[in-house]
Amino acid sequence: MRRVLDEYRAISDEVLKPHEKRVPRFLEAMKKSLDSRANWTFWLPYVLSLDTCMKCGTCAEVCPVYLSSGRREIYHPAVRADALRKIYRRYFTLAGRLFPWLVGGEELTEEKLDALVEGSYRCTVCRRCAYVCPVAIDNGLLIREARKILDAIDIAPDELREKGTRKQLEMGNATGTPTPAFMDIVEFLAEEIQDTRGYKIEIPVDKRGAEYLVMHNAGDYLAFAETVMGAAEIFHAAGVDWTLNSPATGINDVVNYGVFFSDVEFEKVLRAQVKTCIDLKIRTLVVGECGHAFEAFKYLMMRLIPEEERPFEVKSILELIDQWIREGRIKVDPRKNPEPVTYHDACKLGRLGGLYEEPRRILKACCMDFREMQPNREMSYCCGGGSGFAIMTKGDFLKFRMETYGKIKARQVEETGAGIVALACSNCKGQFREIINYYKLPVRFAGISELVANALVL
Amino acid sequence: MPKMVLAGIEIEVDEDGFIQDPDKWNEAVAKALAETEGVTELTEDHWKVINYLREYYLKFGIAPMIRKLCKDTGFTLKQIYDLFPSGPAKGACKIAGLPKPTGCV
Numbered sequence: 001m002r003r004v005l006d007e008y009r010a011i012s013d014e015v016l017k018p019h020e021k022r023v024p025r026f027l028e029a030m031k032k033s034l035d036s037r038a039n040w041t042f043w044l045p046y047v048l049s050l051d052t053c054m055k056c057g058t059c060a061e062v063c064p065v066y067l068s069s070g071r072r073e074i075y076h077p078a079v080r081a082d083a084l085r086k087i088y089r090r091y092f093t094l095a096g097r098l099f100p101w102l103v104g105g106e107e108l109t110e111e112k113l114d115a116l117v118e119g120s121y122r123c124t125v126c127r128r129c130a131y132v133c134p135v136a137i138d139n140g141l142l143i144r145e146a147r148k149i150l151d152a153i154d155i156a157p158d159e160l161r162e163k164g165t166r167k168q169l170e171m172g173n174a175t176g177t178p179t180p181a182f183m184d185i186v187e188f189l190a191e192e193i194q195d196t197r198g199y200k201i202e203i204p205v206d207k208r209g210a211e212y213l214v215m216h217n218a219g220d221y222l223a224f225a226e227t228v229m230g231a232a233e234i235f236h237a238a239g240v241d242w243t244l245n246s247p248a249t250g251i252n253d254v255v256n257y258g259v260f261f262s263d264v265e266f267e268k269v270l271r272a273q274v275k276t277c278i279d280l281k282i283r284t285l286v287v288g289e290c291g292h293a294f295e296a297f298k299y300l301m302m303r304l305i306p307e308e309e310r311p312f313e314v315k316s317i318l319e320l321i322d323q324w325i326r327e328g329r330i331k332v333d334p335r336k337n338p339e340p341v342t343y344h345d346a347c348k349l350g351r352l353g354g355l356y357e358e359p360r361r362i363l364k365a366c367c368m369d370f371r372e373m374q375p376n377r378e379m380s381y382c383c384g385g386g387s388g389f390a391i392m393t394k395g396d397f398l399k400f401r402m403e404t405y406g407k408i409k410a411r412q413v414e415e416t417g418a419g420i421v422a423l424a425c426s427n428c429k430g431q432f433r434e435i436i437n438y439y440k441l442p443v444r445f446a447g448i449s450e451l452v453a454n455a456l457v458l
Numbered sequence: 459m460p461k462m463v464l465a466g467i468e469i470e471v472d473e474d475g476f477i478q479d480p481d482k483w484n485e486a487v488a489k490a491l492a493e494t495e496g497v498t499e500l501t502e503d504h505w506k507v508i509n510y511l512r513e514y515y516l517k518f519g520i521a522p523m524i525r526k527l528c529k530d531t532g533f534t535l536k537q538i539y540d541l542f543p544s545g546p547a548k549g550a551c552k553i554a555g556l557p558k559p560t561g562c563v
Contacts, residue, residue, distance in 0.1 A: 012473050158473075163560040174561035181518035188526050219562030223547075225525040255562060290562075391562055393548065394473065426562040437539070 001395050004114040006074060008400040010121035010392055011157055016114060022153055023108050027091055029152035033145060034092055041263055041303060042138075046145050049137045050088045053078055059129035059139055064381050065122060068404045075122060075404075077129040081139040083116045084146050117155055120146040124386030124405070125260070126347040131378055144387075147261040156261050160388045164257040165265040169272060172247025173218035174255055179248045185221050186244065189229050199458070201236040207243035209281045214244055214317070215273075216288035217426040218253035220447075224429050227289050227447030234321060234449060237330045237456050243282070250276030254293040255426075259300065260388040270301060277312050284313040286320060289447050291348030291386070291425035298353060316349070318424055321452055322358040325365050332455040337367040341451065342418035344373060344409070344432070345380035346425035355424075359448055363422055366455035371416045383409045385431025401431065402438045410439040421445045464490035474548070476558040480515070483555030491553045495544055504541055504553075506531050511554040521551050521559050 001009040002018075036043045059077040060066050066075045073079055089096040090105030100106070120143050127140040150156065158164075168174040177185070186203050194200050204210065214235065220227050235242040245252045251273045258266025277285050287293050297314045324330045343363055349355045356377045363370050375381070384405025389397075409432075413421055423429050423445050432445040462471045465486035470478040475494055477483060488508060492500055500508070510531050514522040524546055528535055535546070542549030547559045 014473060159560070163558075167560055175563060176520055176560055178519050181520050184518060185523055185526075188523065192525065192529075217562050222521065222523050222559070222561075223563040225523050253561070391560075430562060 004111075005118035005122070006072075008122075008397055009118065009395045010397050011117055011155065012394060015155060015158060016117060017155075018110065018114060021110070022113055022155075023110060025153045026108065026113060026149060027087075029149045030087065031092065032152070033149050034088075039263075041300065042141055042145075045138050045141055049081070049139065049142050050085055052135060053081070053085065053137050053139075054135060056134065058132050058134060059137075062128045062132050062379070064126070064128070064384070064408050065404045068407050074119065077123070077139040080119050080123060081142040083112070083119055084142055116146060117150055120150065121157065121389075121392070122400070124347070124382045124384060124389055126382030126386055127351055128347075128379065128382065131351060144261070148263060151262040151264070157388065157392055157394075159391045160257040160261055161265065164255075164388075165262070165269050168251065168253055168255065168257075169268060172249075172251050173253030174257070175218045175222055175253070177218060177221070177247065179246045182221075182246045182252070189221075189225065189232065192225070193229055193233060197233070201232060203232050204243040206245050206249050206280070207241075210241050210243040211283045212240055212242040212286050212320075213277060213280060213282035213284070214242055214286045214288060215252065215254040215293075216244075217255050217290040217293065219255070219426055219430075220288060220290075224426065224447060226450040227429075228449075230447060230449030230451070230453035231288065231317060233453040233456060234324075234330060237458060238324050239329075242286075243280075245276065245280060249280055252276070254287055254290050254297075256293060256296045257388060259292040259296050266296070266300065267304060270296060270304065274301075274305060274310050277310075282312055284315055287314065287316050289317060289424045289426060289429075289449060291346040291353070291427060294353050294355070295348045316353075316355060316358070318349070318355055318358045318362065318448060321448070322362050325362060325452075330452075331457040332366045332452065333457050334364075334366055334368045334455060336455045337420075337451055338369070339367075339420050340369040340371055340416070340418040341367040341420045341422050341446075342371045342373045342413065342416040343376075343422045344383060344413075344428060345376055346423070346428050347380070347382050347386050349424055350380055351378055359422070359424055362448060362452060366452050367422075369418075371418050373412050373416055381405070381408050381412065383428050383431045383435070385425075385427035385429075388427075390427035390430035398434060402434065406431070406435045406438060410435050410441060413441060413443060419443055420451070422448055422451055424448045472558060474552075474558055476552050477555050478557070480555050480557075483512075487555065488553050491555070495542065495549050495553060497542065497549070497553065500553075501541075503533070503537075507533065507538065507541060507546075507550050508554040511550060511556060515554070515556050521547070521556055
């Protein structure tokens with residue numbers, strides 16, 4: 001593919017439309033993004049981050065892409081975000097409009113727009129940089145705002161929009177699983193549990209009024225079934241009133257790729273998910289092992305939908321499992337997981353969601369030999385699957401994921417000596433599958449639910 | 459939509475080379491698609507996976523679960539990667555003429 005920023009391309013020319021005049025539309029959309037009434041998510045940190053970077057470079061010292069690339073300037077977090085700042089200064093500040101050269105304002109050209117698009121997709125918005133910034137600038141947030149502006153002018157990865165949010169709204173899930181296929185899957189899962197564990201459990205589907213609706217990332221059924229089976233075994237063992245839901249009830253996929261690139265898409269998906277929960281009259285929505293869905297339901301939803309319009313609680317499956325182990329509602333025996341296990345903090349669950357201790361308490365209760373990866377928690381490195389990257393594979397993009405984020409992660413995993421990497425996010429699982437394959441690591445990954453189910457004492 | 463000449467016929471493919479109309483698929487097309495994935499020879503084991511994927515897709519409108527694929531064909535995931543180096547989704551599904559799997563898979 002044509003080179004626009006570096007040797008990779010995340011977005012094809014078919015979506016980029018380099019021969020159209022896009023700059024005026026971009027500036028119009030950016031103008032709107034700067035209006036607090038038209039940008040409901042993070043307007044204040046957005047404009048502060050545009051205004052205030054001191055160029056101290058602290059962010060670069062923690063950015064996995066910058067560090068692993070041998071400190072390439074184009075991957076410096078402040079430089080990456082500056083693509084947007086330069087436009088802001090040139091077109092949206094008084095000084096910049098009059099004397100752009102004085103304030104570092106720069107004319108936007110079609111070529112620079114191409115580079116801005118690709119630059120916005122060289123960062124997983126892991127926000128490790130934001131965590132260390134001495135003046136609380138969030139360069140990751142600026143990347144998301146850039147992606148939002150681009151989405152407004154129809155530039156978005158088709159994996160995330162056409163085949164992501166749009167498909168989810170049409171089919172009930174982004175995988176395009178129709179209801180008969182979903183029922184076949186659930187039947188197969190119950191058989192598998194019987195074959196592997198030797199006992200039969202019922203997996204309820206579409207049960208109205210259930211206390212817990214467990215909504216998984218629909219991709220988990222197809223690619224990471226052990227996570228879904230583990231969750232079913234745990235809910236069965238806890239003896240609670242629970243259900244899964246089929247696409248016949250609305251949305252049965254907890255993902256919301258709008259989190260990655262678009263508030264417009266985000267809102268459509270979230271409202272459809274909330275409607276499904278209300279129609280099913282469930283009491284608690286349990287977010288399966290999916291990082292960004294936790295952000296969507298735990299935090300972003302609060303900014304969009306008033307409390308009285310969402311009459312159900314939201315819990316991560318990690319919060320519930322942790323609670324049930326501590327209460328003694330489910331019993332686990334760590335001897336059933338004797339192999340050394342390490343845990344990778346998903347950015348959206350940890351740095352963004354604050355779930356640090358829950359997965360650790362769970363793993364320590366369920367595994368004999370739990371080992372921390374270094375660094376971890378707030379300073380955990382993104383695996384490289386974040387913000388949709390795990391499902392973006394155009395051209396050589398997989399190589400970008402492996403040679404940057406993946407390289408650091410592979411080394412971290414090796415240093416623990418663990419045989420199993422525990423993960424609680426579907427995008428992390430997708431990325432680790434590739435990392436393990438690419439670097440030939442002698443390890444396997446497992447969902448937290450799978451390890452808990454292994455350890456269950458019935 | 460780009461077009462590719464596969465086994466002598468012009469077929470619409472997406473940007474990743476997945477054919478768009480499953481009806482255009484036949485064994486010769488599968489062989490041509492296999493070459494684009496670096497699979498030079500389709501053995502009996504390859505066909506077992508390809509035929510299973512196709513039958514499931516025609517029945518349910520989606521690719522099967524990876525776990526089910528492994529169980530029903532008797533191959534481990536590693537063996538499937540050995541047969542189709544780019545994996546069950548990007549490799550095997552493409553050769554079987556399925557659309558590219560979507561969502562977090």
